[in-house]
Amino acid sequence: MLERLGLMPTQASTVSGDVDALYLSLVGLSLVFSLGIAAALAYFAIAYRRRSEAHEAEQIHGSLALELVWSIIPFTIAMGIFIWGASLFVTLKRPPDNALEIFAVGKQWMWKLQHLEGRREINALHIPVGRPVKVTLTSEDVIHSFFVPAFRVKQDAVPGRYSTVWFEATKTGSFHLFCAEYCGTEHSGMIGTVTVMEPDDYQDWLSAEMAGGMAGTAQGDDPLSVAAAGGELFRGLGCHTCHRQTAGALGPSLTELFGSQVSLRGGRTVLADEAYLRESIVDPRAKLVDGYQPVMPTFQGQVSEEGLMQLVAYIKSLAAEQDS
Amino acid sequence: MDTQVTNEHDRQEHYLNVDYGIRSWLLTRDHKRIALLYLGSITFMFFLGGIFALVIRLELLTPAGDIVGADTYNKLFTMHGVIMIFFFLIPSIPAVLGNFLVPLMIGARDLAFPRINLASWYIYSLGALFGLWAVFTGGVDTGWTFYAPYSTTASYTKVVPTIVGAFLVGFSSIFTGLNFIVTIHRMRAPGLTWFRLPLFIWAHYATSVIIILGTPVIAITLGLVAVERVFRIGIFDPALGGDPILFQHLFWFYSHPAVYIMILPSMGIISEVITCFSRKRIFGYSFIAVSSLAIALLGFLVWGHHMFVSGQSVYAALIFSVLSFAVAIPSAVKVFNWTATLYKGSISFEAPMVYALGFIGLFTIGGLTGLFLAALGLDVHVHDTYFVVAHFHYIMVGGAIMGYLAGIHFWWPKITGRLYPETLARIAALIVFLGFNLTFFPQFVLGYLGMPRRYYVYPPEFQVLNVMSTAGATILGVGYLLPMLYLTWSLRWGARAGANPWRATGLEWQTPSPPPTYNFATTPLVTEEPYAYPLREAREY
Ligand SMILES: [Cu+2]
Ligand SMILES: [Cu+2]
Numbered sequence: 001m002l003e004r005l006g007l008m009p010t011q012a013s014t015v016s017g018d019v020d021a022l023y024l025s026l027v028g029l030s031l032v033f034s035l036g037i038a039a040a041l042a043y044f045a046i047a048y049r050r051r052s053e054a055h056e057a058e059q060i061h062g063s064l065a066l067e068l069v070w071s072i073i074p075f076t077i078a079m080g081i082f083i084w085g086a087s088l089f090v091t092l093k094r095p096p097d098n099a100l101e102i103f104a105v106g107k108q109w110m111w112k113l114q115h116l117e118g119r120r121e122i123n124a125l126h127i128p129v130g131r132p133v134k135v136t137l138t139s140e141d142v143i144h145s146f147f148v149p150a151f152r153v154k155q156d157a158v159p160g161r162y163s164t165v166w167f168e169a170t171k172t173g174s175f176h177l178f179c180a181e182y183c184g185t186e187h188s189g190m191i192g193t194v195t196v197m198e199p200d201d202y203q204d205w206l207s208a209e210m211a212g213g214m215a216g217t218a219q220g221d222d223p224l225s226v227a228a229a230g231g232e233l234f235r236g237l238g239c240h241t242c243h244r245q246t247a248g249a250l251g252p253s254l255t256e257l258f259g260s261q262v263s264l265r266g267g268r269t270v271l272a273d274e275a276y277l278r279e280s281i282v283d284p285r286a287k288l289v290d291g292y293q294p295v296m297p298t299f300q301g302q303v304s305e306e307g308l309m310q311l312v313a314y315i316k317s318l319a320a321e322q323d324s
Numbered sequence: 325m326d327t328q329v330t331n332e333h334d335r336q337e338h339y340l341n342v343d344y345g346i347r348s349w350l351l352t353r354d355h356k357r358i359a360l361l362y363l364g365s366i367t368f369m370f371f372l373g374g375i376f377a378l379v380i381r382l383e384l385l386t387p388a389g390d391i392v393g394a395d396t397y398n399k400l401f402t403m404h405g406v407i408m409i410f411f412f413l414i415p416s417i418p419a420v421l422g423n424f425l426v427p428l429m430i431g432a433r434d435l436a437f438p439r440i441n442l443a444s445w446y447i448y449s450l451g452a453l454f455g456l457w458a459v460f461t462g463g464v465d466t467g468w469t470f471y472a473p474y475s476t477t478a479s480y481t482k483v484v485p486t487i488v489g490a491f492l493v494g495f496s497s498i499f500t501g502l503n504f505i506v507t508i509h510r511m512r513a514p515g516l517t518w519f520r521l522p523l524f525i526w527a528h529y530a531t532s533v534i535i536i537l538g539t540p541v542i543a544i545t546l547g548l549v550a551v552e553r554v555f556r557i558g559i560f561d562p563a564l565g566g567d568p569i570l571f572q573h574l575f576w577f578y579s580h581p582a583v584y585i586m587i588l589p590s591m592g593i594i595s596e597v598i599t600c601f602s603r604k605r606i607f608g609y610s611f612i613a614v615s616s617l618a619i620a621l622l623g624f625l626v627w628g629h630h631m632f633v634s635g636q637s638v639y640a641a642l643i644f645s646v647l648s649f650a651v652a653i654p655s656a657v658k659v660f661n662w663t664a665t666l667y668k669g670s671i672s673f674e675a676p677m678v679y680a681l682g683f684i685g686l687f688t689i690g691g692l693t694g695l696f697l698a699a700l701g702l703d704v705h706v707h708d709t710y711f712v713v714a715h716f717h718y719i720m721v722g723g724a725i726m727g728y729l730a731g732i733h734f735w736w737p738k739i740t741g742r743l744y745p746e747t748l749a750r751i752a753a754l755i756v757f758l759g760f761n762l763t764f765f766p767q768f769v770l771g772y773l774g775m776p777r778r779y780y781v782y783p784p785e786f787q788v789l790n791v792m793s794t795a796g797a798t799i800l801g802v803g804y805l806l807p808m809l810y811l812t813w814s815l816r817w818g819a820r821a822g823a824n825p826w827r828a829t830g831l832e833w834q835t836p837s838p839p840p841t842y843n844f845a846t847t848p849l850v851t852e853e854p855y856a857y858p859l860r861e862a863r864e865y
Contacts, residue, residue: 006788009773015701022702023772030692037663037688041681044666045673048602056858058668062608062661070660071653078649081699086642088701093638108478142474143568145633145708149774152705156634158569159473160562163635176783180708180776182467184478185394188779283565300563 012171012196013151018088020152026081092153095166099134100127103226103309106137106144106157109186111177112306116313117206118225123192125177127169128202134166136274140305145181148194154180160282162274169196230314233307237299251296252289258319263290277312338741338838353438354841359424360739361445365452366412366420367808372459373407374804376400381763381797387784397780398465399481405468407459410490411452413724414582417589418500418535419448421731422528424739426504428832429522431513431850433842436506444499451492458482458489467778469579472560472571476552483553487546494539497585501535504528513831515850522830522854523612527592530616534581534588534623542578545571572634576627584623586720587687588616590727591658594680597730598662599855600828601677602669606855608661615654622651632703641700648698655691659684674826675749679730682757686722690715693768711771714764722760729756729807736811737821741838744814748806756803762796827859 002008011017048057102125105112113135114120127133137146137157146165147154155165179190197205224232234240242251258277261269265288270276279286281303284296303311339356342348349357380400383391392400423441427434435441458464464486466475475483508529512521548559549571558564560571599606606612628636628644662684671677693715697703706712736744766789771777775786782790824833835844 006773006785007769019702019705022699023696023705026692026696026699026702030689030695033692034685034688037659038685040663041666041684044663044669045671045681048666048669048671050603050670050672055670057602057604057670059605059857060607060664060668061605062611062664066660066664067608067611067657071657074656075650075653078652078695079646081695082646082649085699085701085703086645088699089632089641089645089704090638092701092704142478143471143634147708147774147776149705154633154704154707158635160568161635176774178774178776182398182471182474182778184465184474185398187398188394188776188781191783 009149010171010173010175011150012169012173012175013148013153014168014170015088015092016150016152016170018091022081022084022088025084029077029081092166095134095164096132096168099132099166101313102127102133102135103306103313104135104137104146104157105140105305105309106146106179106183106190107140107305108142108184109179109190111144111146111179111190111192114226114306114309115206116226118229119206123177123190125192125194126202126205127194127196128199129169129172129196131199132166132168134164136309137163137165138278138305138309142183143181144179144183144190147178147180148175149178150175150194156181162278169194172196172198226310226313227317228314230307230310230312230317233303233311234314237303239311242296250293252292254315255318255321258316260319262287264288265290274312274316277315278308281308281311336836337840338836339841340741340838342841351442353434353442355423355427355435355438355441356739356839356841358441358445359420362415362419362423362448365445365449366416369407369411369452370416370804371808373404373412374801376404376407378797378801380404381794383780384782384790385794387782387787387790389781394780395465396463398467398778399463401778402465402467403459403463406464406486406490407455409468409582409586409720410493411455413586413720414497415448415493415500416586416724416728417593417731418497418504418528418531418585419444421593421728421735422504422531422589423500425735425832426507426525426528427511428738428835428839428843429525429830430508430511430516431831431844431848432507432511433844433847435503436511437503440499441503444496444503447499448493448496451489451494451496454485454489454492458485461485469575470546470549470571471575472549472552472566472568473562475549476559477561477563484550487550491543491546494543497535498539501532501539504532505536508532513848513850519610519613520850520853521613522592523595523606523609523616524589524592526613526616527588527595530620531585531588533617534585534620537624538578538581538585541574542582545574545578548574569631569634569636572631573627576630577624580627580630581620581623583716583719584619586724587727588619590683590724590731591616593727593731593734594662594683596828596830597676597680597734598665599857600734600826601674601680602666602671603827603857603859604665604669604855605853605857606661607664607667608657609853609855612658612661615657618654619651622647622654626651629698629703632700633707645698645700649695652691652695652698655687659688659691673750674733674746675744675753676730676734678750678753679726679733679756682753683723683726683730686718686726686757686760690718690723693718705774706771708777709771710767710775710777713777714767714771717764717767722764726756726760729753732807732811734826735832736814737825738832738837738839740815740818741821742814742818743821743825744807744818745810748810752803752806752810755799755806759796759799759801759803763793763800764796766790766792766796824859829854829856829859 101116103114113125139157139159144157151167153167175194177192177194243254257272262272263269282300464481466479552559558566560566626648629648770789821837823836
């Protein structure tokens with residue numbers, strides 16, 4: 001009903017109902033409190049209006065009991081809302097393991113997205129309904145923010161960092177994709193459409209060639225998967241010359257790296273996640289692997305953010321191959 | 325000011341007529357005159373910021389870009405924010421009403437450091453000149469938040485002059501804050517113990533603490549932005565080896581407490597006005613007083629609630645969220661105590677009271693919607709949308725400016741010796757209240773629907789609510805223009821005010837209106853608590 005009246009956005013993801021429930025409860029709570037205050041003010045204003053100059057107020061200093069009541073009750077309610085909001089947040093922050101992976105790079109002023117299988121899009125995202133989707137975000141220049149109101153999710157895309165956002169669409173259709181962090185001239189033009197499709201249609205779409213019907217949304221003609229493209233880059237940039245399986249190689253082997261604990265020079269250990277891989281490529285000296293010389297050159301500025309995401313995906317795929 | 329020496333009233337010497345001429349103003353050390361210098365400066369800035377707001381609202385009347393270009397629009401909202409926050413709201417109540425009233429309310433002859441007080445106005449003016457220079461030589465487009473790396477690397481506008489301006493006005497606030505703290509500690513009239521201080525003084529004390537602790541951080545942060553921008557030294561831009569999230573931490577470490585710099589003084593005014601017009605002692609004096617300090621301290625621990633979707637860790641987010649809920653409690657306590665103060669009062673509805681009641685309503689809505697933003701899972705959706713825009717305007721315009729207007733009307737007779745036209749003022753207060761709600765309430769809905777803030781063009785489905793908002797803004801504009809006109813009018817034609825036209829307690833009312841240069845003929849002796857209504861005898865001076 002509220003949606004039809006134009007007071008609430010469409011619910012199109014598994015969490016949107018939960019977010020709305022919290023929202024509506026807070027709206028209710030706010031109504032109770034603000035109408036309560038308003039009613040008290042109105043009643044006092046009328047009942048105790050000054051009828052004549054002789055009308056004197058009855059002097060009351062306060063009441064400890066009341067102070068306690070109106071501190072403790074709001075505090076308890078506030079803590080309740082905190083817990084509710086926090087548990088929802090934790091859900092929003094934990095992508096399910098089986099999520100479909102998408103890579104997104106924000107840049108002034110467009111969203112560049114790439115599917116794991118290799119298909120690329122600009123300012124458009126096609127996803128299947130009923131399947132969790134995890135988007136890894138970064139930015140090539142300033143901060144942007146990935147915002148899909150119908151899914152009730154938002155995450156900043158920060159240059160030099162990876163962040164993730166996940167959602168599972170529950171409805172097919174087209175929804176707004178906004179940039180929510182101010183990023184300059186065309187900030188309000190940095191918008192796109194999320195198209196939610198039936199899984200079969202999505203598969204068709206993924207494998208569709210650069211044929212007429214799709215020309216508007218699909219970009220580039222790179223048929224390689226993201227990891228494969230990363231493999232090409234890995235060889236093209238000469239990474240393989242140092243990172244070899246053979247003994248005496250200058251750099252450590254990367255085959256089992258992703259997800260493992262790396263011992264660093266100085267005794268610390270660090271989890272090799274996406275952010276670590278990215279950092280190792282653009283700023284190799286930030287964390288030196290124990291037992292190796294700091295000879296790796298920085299690739300900062302030589303590889304685009306999309307290229308970096310492909311390299312990361314490639315290194316991840318090596319570990320996945322080892323597992324299976 | 326009224327410089328006509330026409331009748332017997334003006335023969336009495338007061339701070340306005342002791343001396344004439346531009347020099348006597350520009351070199352004055354009288355806190356009351358300095359307050360008026362500030363009043364002139366910030367009113368000008370408010371006017372400018374208000375014009376920007378109106379152009380913004382006109383632009384948003386339709387979904388397309390019509391009256392200005394995208395870059396101009398971005399500059400308009402940036403300069404609206406920068407001017408309203410740094411050059412108007414932060415100095416507004418402390419530098420004008422605080423400056424005028426702190427010595428009067430505590431029975432002192434002036435502030436502790438009159439020269440520093442004058443210096444603060446000059447520094448403010450210099451900062452304002454930098455700000456105006458930036459505005460009139462091309463403007464600045466980073467948003468008032470100056471987020472890096474946009475501000476340090478991507479923006480081609482006048483970022484550095486704006487930063488220098490904000491940096492300088494920061495120092496003027498520090499001077500004012502220092503002056504208040506020392507004055508309140510050292511110069512209280514005999515018998516005026518801490519718990520006999522008016523709540524206006526408590527509020528200014530807490531505000532000064534925040535100013536002194538917080539302002540250096542924003543000054544350094546903005547300085548670092550300038551350094552990175554000019555010398556390309558990597559601090560915030562990852563391309564240079566910096567960290568953009570660090571900027572946000574530093575920026576909000578000040579800018580969240582800055583909200584309390586703007587709202588606490590306003591709360592102080594509300595306590596004075598509510599008691600006066602209900603002729604009643606304040607309910608829960610010590611709870612209101614201490615809640616100001618609690619807000620000042622807790623307010624420093626919640627800055628991360630501006631960064632829930634920036635990529636900070638989940639644990640940090642949880643802590644900032646729970647503390648943000650906690651800081652809401654002292655504010656709620658104040659609202660309850662003000663409401664309870666009316667109970668069994670003898671209430672009349674002069675304009676300051678109308679504003680004060682409006683304040684309570686709007687501040688309550690602003691505070692409650694703050695809970696929506698503190699709730700993590702919900703903030704993810706509403707962060708950086710119009711919901712946030714609506715929320716902080718309820719606090720800063722509905723709260724701080726309503727309080728400021730309540731205070732200006734309340735002490736206008738004291739400041740000028742003249743009464744303002746009462747009926748007109750009440751009508752203006754109602755217009756402000758209605759215009760405000762029509763402007764900003766629709767923005768809550770817009771935000772929940774998903775309209776991001778700082779959008780120059782927007783999808784057509786958001787238009788109806790934007791039209792409502794623009795309509796409200798024009799009404800609000802009229803509401804603000806009216807006091808500017810009739811208050812100016814009253815300087816010459818307003819009825820003479822006696823020393824205590826409202827029959828209020830408080831030392832400032834026990835000296836003539838306008839007060840003499842050194843405030844009191846003899847230092848008053850304080851023997852009772854504040855707000856000792858009913859006023860036993862209406863003394864005339
Ligand atoms: Cu943007
Ligand atoms: Cu804040």
